[in-house]
Amino acid sequence: MLTRSLTITALLLGAAALPGSGALAATTITYGTWDETRQATDRQLIAAFQKAYPDITVKYTLVPWDVYWQKLAAMTAGGRTFDALWMNLDNFPFYQSQGALSPLNMGEGAARMPAKLAAPYRVGGQLYGAPLGPQAVTFYVNRALFRERGVPIPTSAWSWNDVAAAARKLTFTKNGRPVYGINAGDLQTDLEYGMSLYYSQGGTGIIKGAGGRFTPNLDAPFTKTAAQTLALIYKEKVAPPPTVTGRQGYQLFLAGQMGIYVEGSWSVGTWKQEPALDWAFAPFPSMNGTPPRPVYSAHALVIPTASTQKQSAQTFVTWMTTSPQAQGIVAAAGLLPPQAEVYRAAYLGALKNRNAQTVLAQLPRSVIINDDVRHINNLPEVLNVLNQQLNLAWTNNTTLEQAVAAAEKSMAGLLRQSRVIGR
Template identity: 60%
Template sequence: MKKALFIAAALSLSVASAATTIDYATWDGTRQQADEALIAAFNKSQPEIQVKYNLVPWGVYWQKAAAMVSGGSTYDVMWMNLDNFPFYQSQGALSPIKLDAKTTAALPSVRTAPYKVSNQLYGVPLGPQPVTVYINRSLFKERGVPIPTKSWTFDQMVDAAKKLTFKKGNQQIYGINGADLQADLEYGMSFYFGAGGKGLIKKSGDSYTANLDATFAKTSQQLLDLIYKDKVAPGPQAASQQGYQMFLAGQMGILVQGSWMVSTWDQNKELDWAFAPFPSVNGLQPHPVVSAHALVVPTGSKNKDAAQSFITWMNTSPQAQRMLAQRGLLPTLAENYKSQYLQALPGRNAQTVFAQLPNSVVINSNLRSLKVLPEVLTVLGQKMNLAWTGNAKLPDAISQATSEMDNLLKTAK
């Protein structure tokens, strides 16, 4: 009996020592608890592969990602966003991901398509991550503002924000997080696409040009007015906290953010929050943005097979899908786990999140081969930020951005 136990223990130790360890890196701290739970479940289900979790701050993350280009040591699985993907893929820093036919068929092609180059897949999006609208129902009720549950317009949202901007004792309450709604970034771009926008870069044949047209200018002005004209959002001088922090503290009535923030609101048990439908602009159907962040395998990884096994499990295994949905996060196969998602968020009007998915937009999805995309978007962001912080007039910022974007795009192939 003792000999049998000894052999079993020796075999167990041998398996453990033979396990392949892979490093998984992400910048998204809002998912930390969910990610750690997923990794624990994966490690248990596939003991031959052990995953190590690395949460890296945004700025530091991209510094470390530079090692992918130089071929230096790096992580085995990393998060990637669409804005940076063309650069890293074009530099040969990402390894093709080979999935079996069953897995490929299960993944929604609308989400994997932006990460395909020359019919090879280089990234697998980890769930749809739509831009959504949150409201503080307590403030809505306190100020007598109707709570939107199925639909509302941009003008109604602005009217609500005006009523939700008031003094409560010595505390300033704001209507909305206007500082986050820069029109060239995902939250503000959701209004731009809803107003009929077609994209900030136009492709004609093999050439590209900036497309900061009248729709972009009008949408930008409407969003900028929330800060400087309507005064329903804190400006750069008035904001001692970020918008999500003010919403969490009960100091903001409307927050345009991502669907991934739900775990953050649990930090304030008294916060009576709910999803609201995305507002329509000019009577048009809303087209909010979906952030298609994906899992990628750097070329420098020494454990590519194990990395791909982990990616496949994260995106398609029923266990992983259920775990995400039960935590109020949309899994990759979101539509298949709608009931679990809604059950995790009772009374939060979460059905509006699913209602907007069919009409959501993946930004820059047609620009996957544009190697200079990160530089172009950086220039655009810098110029628009001057307007948002009150350091430039909006028409001047748009004019300067157009000129500098076009200069960069002239070199694009």
């Protein structure tokens, strides 16, 4: 779920209609999502919703991230989509600007939506996306490995130097199998894990904008962060190369073959697959002596214009994102609900002795990824060319300097053609 989305090229829109405030009797709505890590929680939420609204049946569809956006574009182009679906900020501006999303009427639930999460989904004074909660980038540690190797388990604060030192001690061979210190191969600086390190390094954003014009901003914090991460892979060899991490990274952590794993707050459900895994959250590290500024994704539920069950979909979206019952279910599953601080006790109770308070502590300083450039009309293309060039450095097929130079050139060409959506 954490690679760049593909460019959407064609839309065929259905007739527009405002979502109603009440549900229609005996209706069936379709709900589309990519997040497999919260599948069990989503099914629990749907069961609770259908108990509260027995006249609305929800058909749940899980689409893998790798094909989610292609499927959504094809469905929308065909004039029929899910009635309610997950949306991210990379793609929201395009769908909204093309009239593919209906404005939402959250009723009394609007007062329970966190302003920071909802703001990116407001256009022209109307709300088009209901936030699902902060999807925060977090650090996980295998406490058993830390104890075995005599490494202090971080609980309050640590630095990037501490991370690197721990990764060195945590890299060894055990029972004939390699154990790695950290999944640095996943920390490519243009993606959310690496972006969290970049912002914590003092980065201000990989694209600059002024007067409606945009330019690349792959500055010193960007290259320094990338160099530090690549050094763990190819110089210190305390991290497996990208060919081993990715989807296999979490399997290494599950198997007890990785000491530090950088992922998202949503991975709790994955770790529950292995009850013997002694895992915990670690504080997000400081990169340069200042408080860290990790990122989180602000995903939301939206209602497509082509939905034929807007009233029922609106009832579902409002309940899922603002009802106390739904937020309580999410927090009790160890996931961050929209009102994360309000449901602090339930969240910490679900993650007892997992050091989850460090996740809540990092949220006030966190940056919503791509919030500052979400209105660039060709943002997915710009991010794709950056990703392609950095992939070459991460797979050791070019130098970091060459990758950054090539990325800047390609990004600059695309950004010269960019316009602000809505203008």
